[in-house]
Amino acid sequence: MGKSLEDIFRRLFDHFGPQKWWPAESQFEVIVGAILTQNTSWKKVERAIYLLKQEDRLSMEEIHKIDEESLGILIKSCGFFRQKAKRLKDFVNHIFIEWGGSLEDFLNQPMEILRSNLLRIKGIGQETADSIILYAAHKPSFVVDRYTHRIMFRHGYTSQRYRYETLRSLFMSELPKDVYLFQEYHALFVRLGKEYCGKIPRCHGCPLQEDVI
């Protein structure tokens, strides 16, 4: 008998406590982090963000001005730095061209419209879009990632094949649309995934394996 998604959340929350995501000082910093962390560990992103701050480059205007090569050097630690430099600039360019440079206006769009507009920007896929919506725009769009899939698959909630939309709509339909709940839920899945559900699972002590605790 499977636990409900709310049961899973409660169990994770009780075990790990609040994760207080996203670690950032501004909406724009969330967006930069969301792009930089694509297929990369967060520690490397922290270094890049630190450098960007040191150089006073962590703003829409500065990213708009800086050339891709110089930006690439600052974010090199994240890997795929040429791609990511281009993606950061593409995003900022979009906001300047389509929104007169107002990130506020852009993020204030109704959620589903914001989502489809984000997905139109090259380099922003579903997970990055939902991260931006949930943690920068503070709207209830559930974020799915590989950990989410691994955990849900290993606990029998979904098939082996990874389909982003399937998992997202599962959480969106079964949970109350609450921003704080979604923010913590995704962060807790990442926490659980890192500690117990990597490609090589280490299940001993996993809070979802109640028999083992």
Add this chain to the structure above:
DNA sequence: GGCCAGGACACCA
């Protein structure tokens, strides 16, 4: 020294 990380996209059949 190999494996993997808080993905996205192009290209192919």
Add this chain to the structure above:
DNA sequence: TGGTGTCATGGC
């Protein structure tokens, strides 16, 4: 639509 290659650094 499903599978595969590419992008790249750095921690463990």
